[in-house]
Amino acid sequence: MVEEIITSTEEVNSSLLKSFVERIERLDEERVGLVEDIKSVYDEAKATGFDTKILRKVIAIKSMDKDKREEFETLLDLYLSALGE
Amino acid sequence: MVEEIITSTEEVNSSLLKSFVERIERLDEERVGLVEDIKSVYDEAKATGFDTKILRKVIAIKSMDKDKREEFETLLDLYLSALGE
Amino acid sequence: MVEEIITSTEEVNSSLLKSFVERIERLDEERVGLVEDIKSVYDEAKATGFDTKILRKVIAIKSMDKDKREEFETLLDLYLSALGE
Amino acid sequence: MVEEIITSTEEVNSSLLKSFVERIERLDEERVGLVEDIKSVYDEAKATGFDTKILRKVIAIKSMDKDKREEFETLLDLYLSALGE
DNA sequence: TCAGATAAAATCGCGC
DNA sequence: GCGCGATTTTATCTGA
Numbered sequence: 001m002v003e004e005i006i007t008s009t010e011e012v013n014s015s016l017l018k019s020f021v022e023r024i025e026r027l028d029e030e031r032v033g034l035v036e037d038i039k040s041v042y043d044e045a046k047a048t049g050f051d052t053k054i055l056r057k058v059i060a061i062k063s064m065d066k067d068k069r070e071e072f073e074t075l076l077d078l079y080l081s082a083l084g085e
Numbered sequence: 086m087v088e089e090i091i092t093s094t095e096e097v098n099s100s101l102l103k104s105f106v107e108r109i110e111r112l113d114e115e116r117v118g119l120v121e122d123i124k125s126v127y128d129e130a131k132a133t134g135f136d137t138k139i140l141r142k143v144i145a146i147k148s149m150d151k152d153k154r155e156e157f158e159t160l161l162d163l164y165l166s167a168l169g170e
Numbered sequence: 171m172v173e174e175i176i177t178s179t180e181e182v183n184s185s186l187l188k189s190f191v192e193r194i195e196r197l198d199e200e201r202v203g204l205v206e207d208i209k210s211v212y213d214e215a216k217a218t219g220f221d222t223k224i225l226r227k228v229i230a231i232k233s234m235d236k237d238k239r240e241e242f243e244t245l246l247d248l249y250l251s252a253l254g255e
Numbered sequence: 256m257v258e259e260i261i262t263s264t265e266e267v268n269s270s271l272l273k274s275f276v277e278r279i280e281r282l283d284e285e286r287v288g289l290v291e292d293i294k295s296v297y298d299e300a301k302a303t304g305f306d307t308k309i310l311r312k313v314i315a316i317k318s319m320d321k322d323k324r325e326e327f328e329t330l331l332d333l334y335l336s337a338l339g340e
Numbered sequence: 341t342c343a344g345a346t347a348a349a350a351t352c353g354c355g356c
Numbered sequence: 357g358c359g360c361g362a363t364t365t366t367a368t369c370t371g372a
Contacts, residue, residue: 182305183303186303187305187310190296190299190300190303190305190310191310191313191314191317193296194293194296194297194310194314195314195317195318197289197292197293197296198289198293200289201286201289201290201293204282204283204285204286204289205286207282208279208282208283208286211275211278211279211282212279214275215275218271218275220272220275225272225275225276225279228276229276229279229280232276232280
């Protein structure tokens with residue numbers, strides 16, 4: 001094959017594969033770094049007196065679609081009342 | 086401070102809370118961006134003919150190797166410090 | 171069925187829900203009991219002179235070995251099935 | 256030493272250690288079995304039409320102390336109103 | 341939509 | 357008793 005003068009198909013696949021793996025691993029390191037940064041902000045908030053569990057919930061609620069939130073609450077109430085709670 | 090006249094300890098420092106929420110939301114947006122970037126690389130790899138399921142598994146195993154090495158180092162350190170007492 | 175006359179599709183089947191909740195709660199109690207048993211064994215080991223931190227790490231590494239082997243088997247299966255297509 | 260006729264201290268420690276490890280691993284297998292059982296019940300509930308996410312929340316709320324639950328809600332509202340949400 | 345994999349959040353246990 | 361790290365549990369996401 002003509003390509004064999006330069007590289008075999010296997011070699012191409014191999015280096016291509018390595019390239020993908022490296023790109024993914026590098027991006028994932030960055031992602032983990034951000035997760036740590038976020039954790040640091042929560043720690044800072046905690047040190048200032050905020051309750052991080054509530055803070056997490058607040059942020060989750062903000063990011064939640066309003067309709068979805070209400071639907072969730074409604075269903076929750078329905079289940080709880082069915083249990084007599 | 087002036088605010089202390091009107092802010093009871095039961096109230097939350099609203100502007101401080103807003104600041105924390107904004108910082109977290111911004112970092113989280115970046116994190117989500119990276120998650121999307123990672124997905125794009127997987128898509129690109131798939132388009133080049135790689136099986137993403139296999140690719141994910143390869144990367145998972147590499148990561149487990151790393152974790153395992155680190156765990157073993159930790160165990161060694163523990164043993165050594167236990168012997169040093 | 172008679173109940174269908176008075177039960178809309180929007181309502182929940184209360185007795186069925188109760189049954190599921192009870193089954194889950196009972197199984198969870200058993201689970202918590204086992205967690206306590208495990209803790210007792212660690213306490214016993216500690217009283218016999220073993221360092222529980224090291225013991226936990228040893229067991230964690232054994233478990234990781236197992237996971238790693240299984241992951242590798244999965245990867246092999248994936249490769250083989252990919253080649254078989 | 257007298258014991259050396261039968262076993263060395265190292266052997267005793269070794270078999271004792273093995274015994275602890277085995278007991279813990281066996282109990283943990285049982286624990287994992289129960290976790291799987293619980294998951295099966297959730298699956299069954301899901302197949303019957305229940306929303307497992309809500310179901311989990313319902314069970315969590317039931318197991319929560321009433322005072323704690325109300326305190327949580329109050330603080331959540333406080334944070335949300337501080338953010339003007 | 342579903343299971344199975346991955347990531348995030350909450351809880352637990354230890355040491356200071 | 358409180359923070360910190362490890363574990364467990366919950367939720368999200370991906371691919372079939």
